[in-house]
């Protein structure tokens with residue numbers, strides 16, 4: 001839905017939100033106005049001048065306070081999460097002020113062209129790094145910046161500075177893809193798709209999909225500004241990114257652990273204050289965080305437990321996220337046993353997927369009812385009810401939509417669309433086989449079946465169709481040369497094309513259309529990643545050597561074709577040749 005809104009409007013929205021956010025940050029340091037609204041009988045104030053909030057057995061006086069921290073934590077952050085679930089990342093990533101500010105160096109022409117390589121530590125571990133930063137951020141919030149406005153202002157300015165620095169050092173949206181602590185939250189709520197998210201894998205060729213980086217040229221036309229900083233990229237096709245990474249071990253930590261973080265975070269307000277009303281009343285009044293760091297961090301059954309808050313917070317978050325992670329693993333195993341016993345085994349990917357969407361559904365509703373609902377007391381009761389039912393409805397529809405998705409279905413739809421366009425290019429009259437229907441009327445299953453049984457559909461035709469599919473997927477960056485072997489495995493089986501022919505097709509494409517490979521070459525170490533993955537999966541020597549000529553040839557031809565610099569070429573060459581060293585010691589893998 002948001003993918004279709006013209007970039008010039010979104011640019012204005014980004015400016016508006018960014019200026020609004022900067023004003024909010026400024027208000028953390030100086031705000032002579034908003035405290036008035038928290039005085040008794042005002043919108044955000046208590047209804048009684050003598051009202052107090054309960055904290056560790058005491059009744060403390062409610063005093064007026066400036067609203068900056070409450071607006072940021074109690075309104076901006078929950079709204080961004082609801083936006084992610086309902087409209088998907090394609091909305092959020094196009095309006096996020098932090099992402100916008102990370103692009104300041106690019107707008108000023110100062111951005112370096114450097115990209116994170118596929119075999120680098122950062123690429124392999126960025127999900128864990130971002131999850132770690134999210135964990136750290138939640139600790140910082142509870143310990144230092146939840147209601148201390150000056151510290152919160154400094155914290156936000158440092159975050160902006162970090163985003164700009166990364167935007168200066170690296171190309172593309174490296175901050176968003178590799179560092180931003182909100183990225184795990186974006187993945188959880190908007191993958192495989194937000195409730196109203198658009199579909200990228202069946203879009204026409206060369207479309208600017210979802211939140212893909214784009215720019216407006218002199219004629220007012222939108223064009224891609226992609227520099228290939230991430231592959232597969234969530235901004236181009238969130239479903240592609242989701243199904244590609246679903247089996248990575250860090251995904252379990254992400255989905256199962258995140259639920260515990262949500263529970264632990266809101267539970268801590270109760271463990272700390274000794275009552276559930278602290279979040280709706282006194283939490284914004286407790287402004288001097290530094291003074292409470294060594295005071296008791298737990299208060300239960302009318303007794304303070306002498307564990308300093310400094311340790312109590314990480315202890316609670318670690319315990320809760322560890323517990324939900326263990327529960328997630330246990331349910332996963334139980335579910336797989338159940339599947340086997342009833343002779344209806346779901347593919348393992350589908351088991352993960354179903355658990356991930358259930359955990360996301362639970363996390364969203366817990367976040368809303370533990371964290372957001374108690375802070376809505378300033379709204380009329382009917383609006384509170386409407387918002388609560390709206391949250392349940394939106395998350396239920398989200399669950400229903402995503403529960404039915406599968407990796408097979410996604411691949412079938414994607415390949416079907418690619419196949420349809422390639423079949424259309426052949427000099428074959430399809431109407432005689434389709435009883436009056438056209439290729440446009442066929443669903444993905446029928447297209448796959450047609451490609452298999454078409455009379456007179458020679459092997460040469462099949463190779464031609466396969467080459468077209470591959471070229472389009474590479475152009476669209478939904479596939480990379482390295483991942484294409486695995487990605488189109490089932491399509492090859494249907495077309496009767498073997499792996500060796502795949503490499504030959506790829507090599508031919510490389511000779512005839514070198515520009516298609518330009519963006520992929522920027523992450524040239526993908527070639528190494530292919531060989532490493534295949535090798536670790538027990539690939540035999542002959543298969544390995546079949547791949548190497550392609551890679552070496554690719555690099556040398558492309559270097560000429562696209563004018564690769566000497567530095568990049570040496571890097572590319574050494575990267576591709578590295579498997580020779582690895583061959584000596586298979587144990588390295």
Ligand code: SF4
Pocket residue numbers: 172173177211212213225226227228229230231233234235236
């Ligand atoms: S891969 Fe392209 S579209 Fe995706 S974030 Fe990077 S530059 Fe933007």
